[in-house]
Amino acid sequence: MSEGAIKLSIRGLGLRYQGPPVLRDVTLAIPRNSITAIIGPAGSGKTSLLRTLNLLSVDVDRARVEGELLLDGADILRPGVDRARLRRRVGMVFAMPQPLPGSIHDNLVFGPRLAGVRGRRELDALVESSLRAAELWDEVKDRLGRSAFSLSGGQQQRLCIARILALGPEVVLLDEPCSGLDPISTLKIEQMMRALCGRFTWVLVTNNTKQAARVSDRTAFLLQGELVEEGPTPLMFTTPKDARTGDYVEGRFG
Amino acid sequence: MVSLRVPDRVVERGLALLALSSIAVLASITFFILREGAPLVYKVGLANFLSTDWHPTAGRFGITLMIVGSAAVTAGALTLAVPLGIACAIVLGEMAPAPLRRVLKPAIAILAGIPSVVYGFMGIIVVLPWIRQHLGGPGASGLAASAILGVMTLPTIIAISLDALEVVPRSYRDGSRAMGATEWQTIRRIVLPAARSGIVAAVILGMGRAIGETMAVVMVAGNAVQLPRSPLDPLRTLTANLALEMGYAAGDHRAALFATAIVLFVIIVALNGVAGLARGRVSGRRGRP
């Protein structure tokens, strides 16, 4: 892959909390405008890896990291990086949908307001465009003032995605976003990811290997903190190079 | 409108400063009382301080009679408040229907908020004459103080016991009933033992409240520095002593009052600490407010 085609470059990433390392020397390139899936059994470190991409693991989980993490060529692990700005460029969707207290409209304008967007018309436009992108507009356009908690689980999760999209990010990280959702909501979210591929780079952590197979362009397989293998999704699932990859995707363990 | 983004560093330092100030305030109270009172105990000796002879003008600062007074009044108050309080908590927590609960719970809050001087006033107008008439004696007595204090301690015990009962998981009760136990059997054998530490904490905190009460006691206990031989005898508590003499005490006398305050302080802090541990609050385990 050429340098220009890489959005996020992870080089020699190591991570630990209080005890033994959770991630060991992970090197992975995430191409721009694509969907990359990170799969692996529980405890493999995939969530830690994802949370490092927007530095949440450092700020919230108090992890200690080493190595390099380049976003468009610039290392975001070095001191002095504006983390708030980083998180507007690299947004994250969590496993359990968590609306903020307030209306649907409040949830969507929270981020942009902090970023300095003030005009009422601008904000309303952002609200509509992000809800459309998240395929939620038709369902909620008449009740933007209602509490975000009044939505169903699937709708809440799409709201959370719309929240991120309203910030105009470059990368969207998703941490098992469909784990609590019904199949139809899951399908909608997968369709949305594919439809918006041209605008964003998606990094998806998932426990569901079939989902990874369905939706991603490239897949990375993490096992006990190490990157075992990564490559184009069809190849990973049909002719993996490492025996462990084959075992995992075929369900022989996990 | 320009948004002012205060750097996180500055905010953190500012908040740390506030936290340190709070700690300083809390610590200063402790140290101040110690500084004012401890020297006196060294000066006159423990034998004097713990004697039954309180004659400040003659240099006698024995507080034992007041300790007895406080203990007697507290014991009396708890005799009234503990059974009544726990009973009310059980009724409110386990047995009362929702509408009744909605009315009575704010009622506890109201009862808790009535100022102690109002209780004292009620004591003077209602309790003292009643005692004089039906039981004899001057009226102002340990009994009167115990009765008033008992009522004052009631809301504390009810509220905290109620909390303790509410925290008991529903599954405990469901499981017991499913095995055929009656409601009362469930309460007695399952719920109460499970809530035991919280109820103990309630009693301890109630005890602390009773020991620390001043104004109402001053108004109805008689305030005589003597050993009460019957509940109808007037007595003086540690707190009443402070209130009565602080206005005009000077020098050693005032220091003796501070020394008394130290004794009270230590007792209450110890009680609160024990109760806090019993409720699991100190370890950070989430208890109810």
Next chain:
Amino acid sequence: MTRARVATLFTPRRAQTVARAVLWTMMAGATAILIFILAFVLGRGLPHLSWTFFSAAPGDSGRTGGVMPIIAGTLEVTLLGLAVATPLSLGTSIYLVEYTREGRLTRAIRFGAECLAGVPSIIFGLFGFVLFVLTLGMGWSILAGALTLAFMTLPTLIRTSEEALRAVPASFREVSLSLGASKWQTIRKVVVPAAFPGILTGLTLGLGRAIGETAAVIFTAGSSLPRRIPTSVYEGTRTLSVHFYQLAREGISADNASATAAVLVLAISFINVCAHVAMHRFLRRYR
């Protein structure tokens, strides 16, 4: 009596009936006490409440006139005290919850606040008297009273604010951070607003307690009878509860005493019930 006979006599059913009867009787007794107290205070006091009572100044040591300057003085002392205690307690609890890890320091502070929360007000009165009134030379003043009240309510306020902040789900903070907010913005715009009902309840309860407080203020704000609304924090004043105490103890005016008591009880009850109701709403919000 044989064991079997006893067993048939005291069936679980019967035991329950007896227990229920005893418990409900005690409940009724306690309720009767409550009703008696309220009836007593309000019954004796309400008839003497009048517009004059609320708007006029006291005369003749409180035998005549009203309590208006006293109400003003009470508000000045308690609100000033809260004004000091609130930022201090809020800042401390925010720091404890958001910036420190659960460890020995936080446990020590929590233990300290828990222990000091129940210290008798007379001790604070003593402390305030010697420190503020005498040593720092404030004399009997609103300032001395307010500072004493602030010191007194600080432990409780720290405790209730801390609980309210801890009750905010961790995911709120994460979401806010991941949307590009700084830590302080997260605290300011998400955490504190979410914890606000709980914090407000704590403040309200503190206010109720401060208004009913006598022992701590009588030795610090003094017991001088104000003729007009106090305009300087160095003026002494008596609060409503102190006024009541003086009237009752000196036997000055049973009517005015009862009326004062009625005002006190009504005001504090109102505050406490509001706080109680608000607390309930708050707990219900996240269910």
